[in-house]
Amino acid sequence: xxxxxxxxxxxxxxxxxxxxxxxxxxxxxxxxxxxxxxxxxxxxxxxxxxxxxxxxxxxxxxxxxxxxxxxxxxxxxxx
Numbered sequence: 001x002x003x004x005x006x007x008x009x010x011x012x013x014x015x016x017x018x019x020x021x022x023x024x025x026x027x028x029x030x031x032x033x034x035x036x037x038x039x040x041x042x043x044x045x046x047x048x049x050x051x052x053x054x055x056x057x058x059x060x061x062x063x064x065x066x067x068x069x070x071x072x073x074x075x076x077x078x079x
Contacts, residue, residue, distance in 0.1 A: 027061035030054050 026047060033043045040051040047054055 024061070024064070027057040027064070030057035031061040034058050 030043055030047060033046060034040070034054075038046075040054055043058075044051040044054040047057070049057075
C-alpha cells in the first residue's frame, strides 16, 4: 500500500489558495514556454517534471483559461 506524503490542502484556506496560485503559475509557465516555441523536453527540464506532466500542465492552463473566459462572457442579447 502506498502512503500519501502530501495531502491536498483545501483551496478555501490561505495555504490552499497559495498552493492553487502556485499551481496556476506553473501551468501558465508550461503553456507560455510551449507557446514560445520550446519543445516538451525543454519545458519538462525547466519545470523539473516529466514531459507528459508538462503537457498536462499546459493543457490544464488552456482549459482553465477557456472556462474562465466562457464564464465571464456576457450575452449580447441579455443586456
